[in-house]
Amino acid sequence: xxxxxxxxxxxxxxxxxxxxxxxxxxxxxxxxxxxxxxxxxxxxxxxxxxxxxxxxxxxxxxxxxxxxxxxxxxxxxxxxxxxxxxxxxxxxxxxxxxxxxxxxxxxxxxxxxxxxxxxxxxxxxxxxxxxxxxxxxxxxxxxxxxxxxxxxxxxxxxxxxxxx
Numbered sequence: 003x004x005x006x007x008x009x010x011x012x013x014x015x016x017x018x019x020x021x022x023x024x025x026x027x028x029x030x031x032x033x034x035x036x037x038x039x040x041x042x043x044x045x046x047x048x049x050x051x052x053x054x055x056x057x058x059x060x061x062x063x064x065x066x067x068x069x070x071x072x073x074x075x076x077x078x079x080x081x082x083x084x085x086x087x088x089x090x091x092x093x094x095x096x097x098x099x100x101x102x103x104x105x106x107x108x109x110x111x112x113x114x115x116x117x118x119x120x121x122x123x124x125x126x127x128x129x130x131x132x133x134x135x136x137x138x139x140x141x142x143x144x145x146x147x148x149x150x151x152x153x154x155x156x157x158x159x160x161x162x163x164x165x166x
Contacts, residue, residue: 045053111117122128129135 125134127137
């Protein structure tokens with residue numbers, strides 16, 4: 003039996019050796035295929051340069067787009083600020099135009115002969131030749147309201163009148 007066992011062991015070893023050699027050969031062929039794929043997939047220097055140019059062009063384009071968006075946002079902000087300022091100035095202009103119109107109307111009224119005559123008669127007490135000016139005495143109540151003194155001054159003036 004030892005011989006039979008030895009033959010069986012030898013057969014097993016041969017079988018295992020063949021399997022190991024087959025596995026090694028299979029791995030070698032796979033590695034060889036991978037190397038060939040790598041060599042086939044390696045790009046030429048011209049193609050790599052072309053791809054690098056594409057990448058640079060892409061990133062420059064992205065940078066330009068970001069810069070354009072940034073400047074557009076700033077421009078929109080500036081435009082809205084300027085529009086607000088324009089609206090405020092327009093409101094001021096409208097108010098000043100209205101005030102100017104009112105002042106022009108008032109100036110025309112003041113420069114009219116009727117107004118000048120009325121002011122000359124009422125404030126300056128001027129009269130035309132041949133007219134007589136009558137001045138009515140002022141009432142005591144009107145004098146009291148015209149005086150800007152305190153109540154004590156008014157009382158003392160009344161006391162002085164009573165003594166006379």
